[in-house]
Amino acid sequence: MPSQEQSQPVGPEKEASDPGLKIWRIWNPLWKIRNQGSGALFASWAVFGTLLLLSPYQLTNWIASAREVTVWNPKTIFVLADGTYLDHAIPFVDWSILIYYTIFAFYVALPFSAPKNDVGRRELLVAIQFIALASWLAYVVFLFFPAEIRLRYHPDVQEQMATSWAAPLYGWFHWLDRPYNAWPSLHVTQTFLAAMAISRWWKARGLHLRIIAMWVLWTALTISTLTTKQHFLWDALSGLTLGLVTWWFGFRLAMRTQNNFGTQNQPPVQT
Template sequence: MEGGAIESRNWSLFDRFFPNRLEWARWKYAGFLLLFFCIFAAIPYTVSNHIAAWRGVSVGNIEIWLDREIPFTSWAIIFYIAYYIYIPVVAWIGAASHRREEALVFFQRFIGLTWGVFVIFIILPVEVTLRDQVVFEPGFFGWFMTDLHAADPPFNSWPSLHVFQSFMMLLVVRAWFMNEDKWPMALAVIAWVTTALIWFSTVGIKQHYLFDIVSGLAVTAIAWHYWIRFAIIQTKH
């Protein structure tokens, strides 16, 4: 696919309130993207999940036999946490002077899709009932799992946000770098393996079902193909 132009405008409110944003230092623009995500995605996530937990309703059971055959894997916590590094990294990459408007369009649609997932959490909640398999080991791993369970009620089952968002962020970085011939095999392998380990971590620490991974991948693939990629950049593959 040959190079082209952005096919979507940024929200007009950004031009009204931040007319000089393209002149900002890179760290400031990256912080702007990160704050935009935190306010409009991270905070609403907490609200939607607690609403689902408050209702205490599960619309069905999507557990399969393989979900319980996968052993609790304490080291997978490392990759579950690694997901949170992706967001500032993508914000920093997107804050490069030649990518800023593309990055803002991406974050707008990325957050819009995330809100769609929140709606699923609220109207079609499914409780994850695998936490009885968690082993609370002494030290960091046990401490993290205790805090995770306290902060994250088990009603944000499908599609997995960790899977959907990490996959989407990988795809946009891949598109940007491939468009500039900056996607060597070594970087591609590291990025794909790390992201796949994030997906595994969701079932490895018993936060999600396998169906949540599949549905998260499906949401990303469909949204990227039909709504995201043509809105931000015409990449060459």
Template sequence: MNPREWLSKPLPIMRHAWSRREWLGGRWFYVEIFVWGFLGVAGIYFVINHLIANYGSYGWSPEISLDSKIPPVAWMIIPYASLYLLTPGSIFLHPLTDRGRVELLLALQGLVLLTAFHGIFFVLFPADIALRDQLTPEILSYEGIFGSIFGLIHTIDNPTNAWPSLHVTLSYIICRVMTIWLDRDYAETTWGKPLKWILWINWVLLCASILTTKQHFVFDLVTGLALAYSWWWLIEPGFSAIKGMDDSEIDLIFEQ
């Protein structure tokens, strides 16, 4: 089967989640979304991250001279950390229709499979992101708002899982899906267009922040962008197919 065709349809396990979407007045659906997101994205990432950090060995380093020339910027930890708000944000933003819910399900499926694909690189090509010593003493004191966020991230996220940057790929896919909703379902609102501008400006800052927070190499950014665009190309047909459907037609997707 063509990969685009395979990734553009809900997988069997996601179809089971869809069949239970009305449980508990529709609330159970979001419980499953949360569990899948927690286990399939955060779970995969942090299990690999801690296994490599504690038991793995590092091979080729993608570091280049430019990496050490990029200055650390404390406030850029805010757009960097915004990824952790984007994922739950998509749950709050999605349209409360069957079309919106199945788009949320397809987005989740794409993010879980994307994280698993990243895991192959993280395991086969582990890299030590030895850049944190370039941060300023003020940042490394872990005081104040910015320092506290750095401290939290440094505590839970070991400097491995380098490339491609999962920060870049996950945020790009989420922003693309949220843009569909903002353009189609919230175009007539006063906040739809401003939110879309904020979303994409923040994404650009997020991409830059993986370098200025010394969390990633330039190589990680480049490969992350390449994978982000490629992954969206793979999963986009599913969203295009749903775009012209109304709620009465959505169930047909799960019968194909």
């Protein structure tokens, strides 16, 4: 049996000689309890920390909604040969709201998928930080380059939504997501970054089928942003672009000094 990880009286920050991981000091209280409850307490509080860092979303979304200003209409980017908009040609699929809601599953899966050692925990915190940074950039776009999502108000969509069993689910999300949070789609950005981090950890454990299943779910979630009429096609594409840029120039580089994980009980990195 592998030896259990020993607790170390250090903070999560890496030494300056190892520039790979830069951990914010706000995580220090969480770091102190990382070994309690076999790591489950750390993961649970990491979920809460993620939601707390993403909470400015509501403020920026409501401010943009109260202003009722639209700088441009993203649907005008994609026009079909007959002059109609591609976004209008994408069908409304009421049950796809269930897939849309799986964003919350990614929030939970991220911390609980990280290896239960100090290296894994540091990588988890860095992943959360980059998700937050990408989201904060999107909040600036919501405020200064707002675009109203009027797809949900199309008469055909409204009629189908009103008679659908999923109407309460749409009602709650329409309250949460005011129609000025169009681009970039944080549903796409946040889940992409979470999936990239989870893939790294699962690959080291040989969980390849689980990785495939997760990316199938992510693809379905991305499509659901369109079939629920919560986003324009441009929103999904710009959300993916933001995720790719954040991964390539951020999280990927932060991980370059790290080794692949063996077992979950791999000895922690010395700091």
